[in-house]
Amino acid sequence: MITNRFNYSKALEVLLYVSSKVGYMYHTGKIIYFANRYHLEKYGRFVIDDRVIAMKNGPVLSNIYDMIKSARGDNCNYPEVKKYLTYLSSGSSLHKLVPKREADMDYLSDSDIECLNEAIEKIKGMSFNDLESFSHDDLYYTADQNNEISIDEIINHSIHSDTLRKYLAG
Numbered sequence: 001m002i003t004n005r006f007n008y009s010k011a012l013e014v015l016l017y018v019s020s021k022v023g024y025m026y027h028t029g030k031i032i033y034f035a036n037r038y039h040l041e042k043y044g045r046f047v048i049d050d051r052v053i054a055m056k057n058g059p060v061l062s063n064i065y066d067m068i069k070s071a072r073g074d075n076c077n078y079p080e081v082k083k084y085l086t087y088l089s090s091g092s093s094l095h096k097l098v099p100k101r102e103a104d105m106d107y108l109s110d111s112d113i114e115c116l117n118e119a120i121e122k123i124k125g126m127s128f129n130d131l132e133s134f135s136h137d138d139l140y141y142t143a144d145q146n147n148e149i150s151i152d153e154i155i156n157h158s159i160h161s162d163t164l165r166k167y168l169a170g
Contacts, residue, residue, distance in 0.1 A: 004049050004151075006063045010107045011048050012084060015067060017103035018116060019085060022124050025095040029060050029068055030131055035119040036061065039111060041158045044167050047112045052154065054143040058135030062148075071097055094128060 018028045018035075036046045050061040069075035071085040072095070088096040105113070123131060139157040143149045158164050 004051065006050050007048070008063075008078070011050070011064060011067060012081070013103045013105075013107040014048060014112075014116065015064065015081075015097070016084060016099040016101065017105070017108065017113075018120065019097040020099045020103065021120050023096045023098065025068055025072070025087070025097050026057070026128060027123055027126070027131060028097055029065055030058060030135055031116065031119040031123050032064050033059055033061055033135070034123065035112075035115040037154065037158070038118055039115040040154065041160065041164065042115065043111050044164065047108075047115060052149040054140055054145055054147055054149055056145060057132050059140050059149060068097065 014032055015028065018031050022028055022031060032048065033052065036048060036050075036052075039045065039047045048061060048064065050063045052059050053062050053065070055065070063077075066075050066077045067081050070078040070081040072087040073082070084100050086098040086100060088098060090096065108116070123134075126134060137157075139149060139153060142153040142157070155161055155164055155168070
């Protein structure tokens with residue numbers, strides 16, 4: 001079910017989980033975005049209900065991106081994130097997010113973990129440029145920069161879009 005009701009507590013645990021496996025800020029956001037797509041295609045729901053925005057360096061989940069920026073100190077929407085994630089600047093484009101505690105896995109379903117791990121394995125070894133190119137797929141170009149990519153377009157660009165659309169229609 002797609003609700004677009006953001007669950008901050010679950011999102012924080014997802015951020016902690018992914019950043020403990022990868023660490024790079026840019027990769028963390030993209031992994032969560034792709035895990036969301038994989039989960040929708042396989043299970044008919046997102047890992048995190050959040051709006052997708054077509055940013056310059058690729059699509060991001062809006063609130064996840066705000067949480068990452070809050071860890072960096074650039075956003076005041078989620079100031080408490082700094083209690084759980086440390087931002088480290090490396091002087092390059094590969095800034096790091098370091099979790100201050102382990103993720104509470106009770107917030108994540110087995111299928112959430114499966115799709116997060118799938119995205120981690122696919123993305124963790126990519127360079128910034130490779131990941132940027134990978135994320136600028138046909139779906140990305142369905143929205144203007146800094147605008148929302150619609151759920152309908154996400155469904156249209158899914159592997160089994162007709163089946164998924166019927167499933168979601170109930």
